[in-house]
Amino acid sequence: MTEALLSALSAVADPASGKPLSQSGRVDGIDVKEGVATLILKPGEEGEDIAALRGAIDAVLTALPEIDRTRVIIETTLARGASKAQPAESQPLTAPARFVIAVASGKGGVGKSTVAANLAGACAKMGLKTGLMDADIYGPSAPRIFGLTDVPGLKKEKGGIEPLEAHGVKIISMGFLVGERDPVVWRAPMVTGAIRQFLGEVNWGDLDVLIIDMPPGTGDVQLAVAQGAPISGTVIVSTPQNLALDDAKKAAALFDRTAIPILGVLENMSFFICPNCGETSEIFGRGGVRAEADLIGAPFLGEIPLHPELREASDAGRLVVSGEGPVAKAFERAADAMLHQAAAAQRPAPEIVFSD
Ligand SMILES: Nc1ncnc2c1ncn2[C@@H]1O[C@H](COP(=O)(O)OP(=O)(O)OP(=O)(O)O)[C@@H](O)[C@H]1O
Ligand SMILES: [Mg+2]
Numbered sequence: 001m002t003e004a005l006l007s008a009l010s011a012v013a014d015p016a017s018g019k020p021l022s023q024s025g026r027v028d029g030i031d032v033k034e035g036v037a038t039l040i041l042k043p044g045e046e047g048e049d050i051a052a053l054r055g056a057i058d059a060v061l062t063a064l065p066e067i068d069r070t071r072v073i074i075e076t077t078l079a080r081g082a083s084k085a086q087p088a089e090s091q092p093l094t095a096p097a098r099f100v101i102a103v104a105s106g107k108g109g110v111g112k113s114t115v116a117a118n119l120a121g122a123c124a125k126m127g128l129k130t131g132l133m134d135a136d137i138y139g140p141s142a143p144r145i146f147g148l149t150d151v152p153g154l155k156k157e158k159g160g161i162e163p164l165e166a167h168g169v170k171i172i173s174m175g176f177l178v179g180e181r182d183p184v185v186w187r188a189p190m191v192t193g194a195i196r197q198f199l200g201e202v203n204w205g206d207l208d209v210l211i212i213d214m215p216p217g218t219g220d221v222q223l224a225v226a227q228g229a230p231i232s233g234t235v236i237v238s239t240p241q242n243l244a245l246d247d248a249k250k251a252a253a254l255f256d257r258t259a260i261p262i263l264g265v266l267e268n269m270s271f272f273i274c275p276n277c278g279e280t281s282e283i284f285g286r287g288g289v290r291a292e293a294d295l296i297g298a299p300f301l302g303e304i305p306l307h308p309e310l311r312e313a314s315d316a317g318r319l320v321v322s323g324e325g326p327v328a329k330a331f332e333r334a335a336d337a338m339l340h341q342a343a344a345a346q347r348p349a350p351e352i353v354f355s356d
Helices: 002-009 051-060 113-127 190-201 219-226 241-256 286-295 308-317 328-347
Strands: 027-033 035-041 067-077 098-105 130-134 155-157 160-162 164-166 170-173 186-187 207-213 235-239 262-273 300-306
Touching: 002 027, 002 051, 035 051, 051 067, 051 207, 067 190, 098 113, 098 241, 098 328, 113 170, 113 207, 113 235, 113 262, 113 308, 113 328, 130 190, 190 300, 207 219, 219 241, 235 241, 235 328, 241 286, 241 308, 262 286, 262 328, 286 300
Parallel strands: 035 067, 067 186, 098 207, 098 235, 130 170, 130 207, 235 262, 262 300
Antiparallel strands: 027 035, 155 160, 164 170
C-alpha cells in the first residue's frame, strides 16, 4: 500500500526542490487506516504554499480506490522554542495526574483504543477526575469513540491548551489538531514533541487518572514516548491468539527496559457473548493471556468479552461502560484492578528493620 501511495505522490512536485515528492526526501511517514491516508512531511521552505501542496497531495491520493481522505502533517523546526511555555526536550515533565497509565499493545487492532476509552470511562464513573490522551498520531481514535468528530478544534488559552470533554473524561487527541481538511504544521521531533506538549501544556487540571492510548507497536516511537513521559505504569492489552500474545511480550519487554512498571495484562475479545441469547462461546480458547501474564510475572487484570455492542458504541460515540451490561461490568472490574495495581506500584517498598 505504501508503495502505491508513494508512486501516486511522484505526480506531485516538491515546491522546495522541484523533484517529485516521493523522491524529494521530504516524506517522513506514510500510513493508511480506515481509508484515511496520513502523510508526514519534513519542513519545507519558509513561505511555502502548504494549502496548495496539500490540495495536490489530496487530489492524487484520493484518486486511489482505497483512499477516501488524506491528512497531511508538515513538520517544522521553526516553532521550536518560540514559546516559553514549551518545555525544553531535556526538562523532566511533572505528571499531570496522580496516576498516568499507558495502555499499550505489541500488535495493532487488539482493541487498545476501545479499552483505553472504557477504562477512562470506568474511572470517571467511579468519581475520579479522569483524562484520556490519544497518543496515536497515525490513527487517532478518541474523536470517534467519544463522539467528538465534529468539534471546532482545540483552543489555546493563555494558560495552555484546553482539553475537550465527553462522558466525564477530559480528552486530547491528535485528531483534534490534525484536521482532515487543513494541513497542520508541527514542530519536530514530532511524535515525542507532541506527546510532551500534550502532557505539559494541556490544562488537565487536577486529575486523579490520565490514561494514554499508545500507538501500536514496540518501535522507537513507543520507546520515545515511554522514556519521555512521567508514566506511572502500563496496561498491556492482548487478544487470546498466540500471535497477539507474542507481541504482548515484546510490549512488556519494552516497558521493562524503561523501568516503567507493568500494572498488568488485560485480555480483550476473550470470549463471545451472543447479543441475542447471551450465551458465551470461547472462540480463541481462554486463559492464554492469564497464563502469559503469570509467565512474565505481571498481574492479570481481567477479560473483556467480544461483543458487537462495543464496536457499535464506538462508532456512535457512546461508551459501553456508561451502561450496566456485562461488558460494562467487565471494564469496571478491570479498571478497579488497574487502579489497585497503580496504587501498589506507587507505595514505597516496606522498610525492613533488623533487630540486633
Ligand atoms: N471486545 C471487543 N468486542 C467487539 N469489538 C471490539 C472489541 N474491542 C475492540 N473492538 C473493535 O475492534 C476494532 C479495533 O479496536 P481498536 O481501534 O480499539 O483497536 P486498537 O488496538 O486501538 O487498534 P490500533 O492498533 O489500530 O490503534 C474496533 O472496530 C473496535 O470497535
Ligand atoms: Mg488505537
